[in-house]
Amino acid sequence: MATIKINGKEITVEDNTLILDAARKAGYEIPTFCYQADLMGIGSCRMCLVEIEGQRKLQPSCITPVLHGMSINTDSSTVASARAGVLEFLLANHALDCPVCDKGGECELQDMVHKYGPRTGRHAEPKFKFHEKDYVLSQVIIKNSNRCVQCMKCVRVCREVVGRNVLGALGRGDHQEPTSFNRTFLDCDMDGNCIEVCPVGCFMRLPYRYKSRPWDLKGADTICPYCATGCRMVIEERDGQLLRARAQLGVGLNSETLCARGRFGCDFVNSAERITKPLIRHQAATWAEALASVKDGFSGKEGKHIGGVAAATLTNEELYLFQKLMRTVFGSPNIDSSSRWNSDAASAFIHAASMNEGGVSIFDCMEADTVLIIGSHISDENPVSEYIVRRISSNRRMNLIIASPRAMKLDSSANVKLRHLPAAEKAVLDAITLVINAGKLSEAEKLKAIKDSKMVDLLTAAGVGVDEITDIAKRLSASQSVAIVAGTEFLRFPDGTSGLALLKDVLKNLGKKVTVMPTLDRCNQRGAWEMGVHPSFGPGYATAEKGMDTEALLEAAMRGEIDALYVVGEDIISDYPDREFARTALSKVRFLVVQDIFMSETAKLAHVILPGASFSEKEGMFTNQEGRAQSIRKLLALPGKAKRDLDIIRAVGELFDGSFGPKNAVLVLDEIRQVNPMYSDVSLLFNNKKNSDNRLDNRAALVKCAAGVLPAAGEFASKAVSSRMEEHSFALVTGSHLFHLGRFSRKSETLLGLIKGATVEICEDDAARLGFVSGEKVKVKGKNHEVLATLKTSTGSKSRVAFIPESFEDAEVNRFFRRGEGVPRVSITRANQ
Amino acid sequence: MEKILLKNIDKPGSHKLDNYVRNGGYKAFAEALKLKPDNIIQMVKDSGLRGRGGAGFSTGLKWSFIPKDPTIPKYLCCNADEGEPGTYKDRAIIDNDPHLLLEGMMLTCYAIGAANAYIYIRGEFVFGANRLDEAIKEAYAKGYLGKNILGSGFNLDMHIHRGFGAYICGEETALLESIEGYRAQPRKKPPFPALAGLYGKPTVINNVETLACIPAIIEKGPKWFSSIGPEKSPGPKIYGVSGHVKKPGLYELPMGTTLRDLIFNHCGGMLREDRALKAVIPGGVSAPLLTPKDLDTPLDFDSLAAKGSMLGSGAVIVMDESTCMVKAAFITNRFFSHESCGKCTPCRDGTPWLTKVLKRLEHGEGRPGDIDLIESLCGNIFGRTFCPLGDGAVMALRGALKNFREEFQYHIDHKKCMAS
Numbered sequence A: 001m002a003t004i005k006i007n008g009k010e011i012t013v014e015d016n017t018l019i020l021d022a023a024r025k026a027g028y029e030i031p032t033f034c035y036q037a038d039l040m041g042i043g044s045c046r047m048c049l050v051e052i053e054g055q056r057k058l059q060p061s062c063i064t065p066v067l068h069g070m071s072i073n074t075d076s077s078t079v080a081s082a083r084a085g086v087l088e089f090l091l092a093n094h095a096l097d098c099p100v101c102d103k104g105g106e107c108e109l110q111d112m113v114h115k116y117g118p119r120t121g122r123h124a125e126p127k128f129k130f131h132e133k134d135y136v137l138s139q140v141i142i143k144n145s146n147r148c149v150q151c152m153k154c155v156r157v158c159r160e161v162v163g164r165n166v167l168g169a170l171g172r173g174d175h176q177e178p179t180s181f182n183r184t185f186l187d188c189d190m191d192g193n194c195i196e197v198c199p200v201g202c203f204m205r206l207p208y209r210y211k212s213r214p215w216d217l218k219g220a221d222t223i224c225p226y227c228a229t230g231c232r233m234v235i236e237e238r239d240g241q242l243l244r245a246r247a248q249l250g251v252g253l254n255s256e257t258l259c260a261r262g263r264f265g266c267d268f269v270n271s272a273e274r275i276t277k278p279l280i281r282h283q284a285a286t287w288a289e290a291l292a293s294v295k296d297g298f299s300g301k302e303g304k305h306i307g308g309v310a311a312a313t314l315t316n317e318e319l320y321l322f323q324k325l326m327r328t329v330f331g332s333p334n335i336d337s338s339s340r341w342n343s344d345a346a347s348a349f350i351h352a353a354s355m356n357e358g359g360v361s362i363f364d365c366m367e368a369d370t371v372l373i374i375g376s377h378i379s380d381e382n383p384v385s386e387y388i389v390r391r392i393s394s395n396r397r398m399n400l401i402i403a404s405p406r407a408m409k410l411d412s413s414a415n416v417k418l419r420h421l422p423a424a425e426k427a428v429l430d431a432i433t434l435v436i437n438a439g440k441l442s443e444a445e446k447l448k449a450i451k452d453s454k455m456v457d458l459l460t461a462a463g464v465g466v467d468e469i470t471d472i473a474k475r476l477s478a479s480q481s482v483a484i485v486a487g488t489e490f491l492r493f494p495d496g497t498s499g500l501a502l503l504k505d506v507l508k509n510l511g512k513k514v515t516v517m518p519t520l521d522r523c524n525q526r527g528a529w530e531m532g533v534h535p536s537f538g539p540g541y542a543t544a545e546k547g548m549d550t551e552a553l554l555e556a557a558m559r560g561e562i563d564a565l566y567v568v569g570e571d572i573i574s575d576y577p578d579r580e581f582a583r584t585a586l587s588k589v590r591f592l593v594v595q596d597i598f599m600s601e602t603a604k605l606a607h608v609i610l611p612g613a614s615f616s617e618k619e620g621m622f623t624n625q626e627g628r629a630q631s632i633r634k635l636l637a638l639p640g641k642a643k644r645d646l647d648i649i650r651a652v653g654e655l656f657d658g659s660f661g662p663k664n665a666v667l668v669l670d671e672i673r674q675v676n677p678m679y680s681d682v683s684l685l686f687n688n689k690k691n692s693d694n695r696l697d698n699r700a701a702l703v704k705c706a707a708g709v710l711p712a713a714g715e716f717a718s719k720a721v722s723s724r725m726e727e728h729s730f731a732l733v734t735g736s737h738l739f740h741l742g743r744f745s746r747k748s749e750t751l752l753g754l755i756k757g758a759t760v761e762i763c764e765d766d767a768a769r770l771g772f773v774s775g776e777k778v779k780v781k782g783k784n785h786e787v788l789a790t791l792k793t794s795t796g797s798k799s800r801v802a803f804i805p806e807s808f809e810d811a812e813v814n815r816f817f818r819r820g821e822g823v824p825r826v827s828i829t830r831a832n833q
Numbered sequence B: 001m002e003k004i005l006l007k008n009i010d011k012p013g014s015h016k017l018d019n020y021v022r023n024g025g026y027k028a029f030a031e032a033l034k035l036k037p038d039n040i041i042q043m044v045k046d047s048g049l050r051g052r053g054g055a056g057f058s059t060g061l062k063w064s065f066i067p068k069d070p071t072i073p074k075y076l077c078c079n080a081d082e083g084e085p086g087t088y089k090d091r092a093i094i095d096n097d098p099h100l101l102l103e104g105m106m107l108t109c110y111a112i113g114a115a116n117a118y119i120y121i122r123g124e125f126v127f128g129a130n131r132l133d134e135a136i137k138e139a140y141a142k143g144y145l146g147k148n149i150l151g152s153g154f155n156l157d158m159h160i161h162r163g164f165g166a167y168i169c170g171e172e173t174a175l176l177e178s179i180e181g182y183r184a185q186p187r188k189k190p191p192f193p194a195l196a197g198l199y200g201k202p203t204v205i206n207n208v209e210t211l212a213c214i215p216a217i218i219e220k221g222p223k224w225f226s227s228i229g230p231e232k233s234p235g236p237k238i239y240g241v242s243g244h245v246k247k248p249g250l251y252e253l254p255m256g257t258t259l260r261d262l263i264f265n266h267c268g269g270m271l272r273e274d275r276a277l278k279a280v281i282p283g284g285v286s287a288p289l290l291t292p293k294d295l296d297t298p299l300d301f302d303s304l305a306a307k308g309s310m311l312g313s314g315a316v317i318v319m320d321e322s323t324c325m326v327k328a329a330f331i332t333n334r335f336f337s338h339e340s341c342g343k344c345t346p347c348r349d350g351t352p353w354l355t356k357v358l359k360r361l362e363h364g365e366g367r368p369g370d371i372d373l374i375e376s377l378c379g380n381i382f383g384r385t386f387c388p389l390g391d392g393a394v395m396a397l398r399g400a401l402k403n404f405r406e407e408f409q410y411h412i413d414h415k416k417c418m419a420s
């Protein structure tokens, strides 16, 4: 600890605290441009200079740590004149075109000059101009360098946080221009983090250009509706149109960062395709008529012939009430929240990831000596989680191990990257466990153990080398603490969960601190499970009467055993890995109610369609993958006759039981707190609070341990892929795209502008072998389906793996799958062959 | 004085290894390999050698900051960027006596435990880079570089890295960035390069002339070295004289030679007898100028610092009374603003502003109040920049303004030059 004096006030702070942070703690604001808590300090703008007693020169407080006994002055006239001097220099060549600048009104330079700046300008010389007209850098970025204050935050966020390195500076001195190579179009992640960190109007949003002034916008502090990272954002509207989503410095675990989907994909709520009135057999109806029809459809039906599927994009309150409706009103245990994987996989995953033990902060995970990421294409699926991993891992001495069939951007931060075959997570984990266990043996015995046939089988199944596995095992064994980040592949290939559970136990038995953090691809997947939208457990993972999951419901429907099915927000036909089966089964459901915001493939079969609300039109809570409960806030009015999902679910309940409730979101939350011990402390007050000290880890929002113990998962059949294949043959895997996730993104004008049609990604070497080039159209042909897609090559992916994102409706990727068939094989050929 | 640094440069074939060895070269290195590295550091410390690149930091002390842990890789970077206007001393050694530099580097690497050394050479020095390349090849062929050098078990590889044509590349941390493949911009200190330098590893950066002093120190001993010149900044020094003198050129003299002795004795006096000395820049353009009243100042680190100037690179620029100080200030300042790397605000935006004002003055477009403006801008730059480049720009300008303020005023009042 160091005791220092700031402006005469004594304060004790931790060693190595930056003067800037210490001053802020003591209540003194120091202006900055180039400083940003989560970027490496460069100390270049000189806005934060302070006086230190005994030092001749002013010092930059943003890169100077305190020393015990220091006496610092942040308010002296010298400091004030230095600030004014810096601002005068920044304005010397500044365009000063505030009236036509999109940043006007929320510009840090304006604010700073107002507060600290010179009142008159003395620069009476010709100004240097980088260019005459703003230029477009990408589909989402437009740039005006004449307003630049050269803080390099854009370049740094791109390199240090996003990991893309597509920005840099051209030129020297006052001709230095942060931009893309040669100012050409950027091939980038389109996340717009460079825009967000830019304090002035240099990097600007192209979709928002000239649409509004900050003071004309109304905003709501909410949570991103895409992946389960759970990024905090402010969405803003004007005239009922959502115009932008932005992140806030020091708020939420994401601080100022978002990914392309979060920052540019929320415009789906404006879509003209929104369903705005109830429909009965696709004819417009009143709510009264539609509800009467629902009443008819469900009346007199037995619970076992009723089912309900509610999407993991609904709020906790809605999900809770939904399962309550199903279980208590309809007497049906047949409840599920996903069509992509079955509920046993979910149970096994929840068990292996110890999700019932409460929330696990990603920041805690990143304190571990070794972090192993497996079964998660975190770079594309959970981009902001990936930013956090990249940022922290580059600032600490630690092991980062990535096991995945596909290459990813985060590979460049990894100490070890393992490329295994798809669906081989179990083989990889078992092999690692085997080597760790062999650690107790002598060298000779170890060699023998490693050579034993089980090991050989595992290595073959995983398609990896023994040295790679032993290297990973060695790093894990040498670590005191291990964090495993496990993703959605474990839900697709659930046999991996037993490998995960075993490795976790083995490491624990060796006395290590082990944490598992799940990564999930729907904003409220964790909440859906914790609210009990699952056929074998109720809220808080409490044991419940076993029912049917989506898959079993489809099977029952096929047999003609489903009388009524209530689907909220889920598109079973587009998501279930056997499209034709799902369609046929659903067409046999006697009464299908779909509640959604868009006309999904499933909705097209519905007898009654109820128009629901998007995340921007309601209040409620999402639980992110770590187990942080965070609230979403209403910004927009509902379109047309649409209603909030909570109100609809309650109205459906009231059709059968007038007292069904609770009657509003606040009361539902109260009930959740009582029923579900994991949520007993959850409060709408704390969960969106601004974090102090730039600490992004709002631990109060983490849910607690569940009361009950989850039963261990059973064994699953392996879907492993053989590595022997014919020339054009690939194993097909699917998942999220960096720009598209689920179905909302497909209604986002901006995201569709980035990429519309389906892509198929294979590794560079395979492309070269087959004579393909990135960008050409290819035909992907499987046993059941074929599509034309644009070829994309990746560097460093496992050979013979083809990836088609889930979201592209033109690819209908789930048609490649057949129930019970495992990972599909496809061939890839030129489109015209 | 017996020449030490320039002793070989006029000899035919001085750049060849054979000739270098014939003149006693590489003896010190061979001897040193039998000593403990720490002894060498101590000898250099005892010699009192101070860095010739500009700042005059004790070389032995700098080396002693390098951690001793043998498992950490360490680097030596020779600063051969020689970008300070008026400076051309390093080039003479590089072009004509490259093995002297290499031997100095070998000794340094042995002392600090570096197995890799880089020579960061100014991009324009194509001839010098080729000479060094040949010299390094010769040294490998003769076993002075490579594995197990002269049977000692010591390994050393040397690499040449050609610069990219920016003055800032000579600033030691910008130099490291440049070698690593980034834009040459200074890094924040701490951490100092001795702890985290090239690729984050302990690194010594020394100037060519500094390194060229090492073989003689080892061969003749620290006592001998420290007996040359003043006690606090001993040793031989190459003064590079340019401007209005009869015999401009490189002069290797004991440190502390006076300006008068250098100009009127060694350089043969002023170029034209009828034009009096007006000003001298004693150590490259960042150094504030001196006037005839300072002629008896010894040219060493401390004496010049006492006069408010600095020895810098030892580039002495002599100006006679025909020189317009406004123009000189303008040209100097234009150099700095052109070379500003762009990292920090005061230097990036302040120096070009000064240049624009000075340019107006020089072209007879000065306005009343310009001098106050210049002084105020200087105040907003000085002491507030990230690296010494911005300070250097201000020091040079302030020096001119302090001594020749009336010439600046004359330019404003009469829209023309006082000197002509």
Ligand SMILES: Cc1cc2nc3c(=O)[nH]c(=O)nc-3n(C[C@H](O)[C@H](O)[C@H](O)COP(=O)(O)O)c2cc1C
Pocket: B050, B051, B052, B053, B054, B055, B056, B057, B059, B079, B080, B081, B082, B083, B084, B167, B168, B169, B170, B171, B172, B173, B205, B206, B207, B208, B210, B211, B387, B388, B389
């Ligand atoms: C703007 C700037 C330019 C510099 N240019 C050079 C140069 O060209 N050559 C050089 O040796 N040192 C140069 N230096 C000094 C180096 O930063 C460093 O102090 C020196 O190389 C250390 O070597 P020494 O201890 O042997 O003097 C420069 C410093 C600054 C601030």
Ligand code: SF4
Pocket: A154, A157, A158, A162, A164, A165, A166, A167, A186, A188, A189, A190, A191, A192, A193, A194, A195
């Ligand atoms: S959008 Fe992201 S990837 Fe693209 S330039 Fe900006 S920060 Fe870099």
Ligand code: SF4
Pocket: A147, A148, A149, A150, A151, A152, A153, A154, A155, A178, A194, A197, A198, A199, A200, A202, A203
């Ligand atoms: S473009 Fe914006 S973020 Fe980038 S350096 Fe300029 S002011 Fe800073």
Ligand code: SF4
Pocket: A224, A225, A226, A227, A228, A229, A230, A231, A254, A258, A259, A260, A261, A262, A263, A381, A382, A383, A384, A385
């Ligand atoms: S999609 Fe995920 S990572 Fe991207 S902004 Fe939304 S929550 Fe964050």
Ligand code: SF4
Pocket: B168, B186, B339, B340, B341, B342, B343, B344, B345, B347, B348, B385, B386, B387, B388, B389, B390, B391
């Ligand atoms: S003073 Fe600042 S802008 Fe100038 S060269 Fe140094 S770091 Fe670059």
Ligand code: FES
Pocket: A031, A032, A033, A034, A035, A042, A043, A044, A045, A046, A047, A048, A049, A060, A061, A062, A063
């Ligand atoms: S904020 Fe400290 S120098 Fe920029």
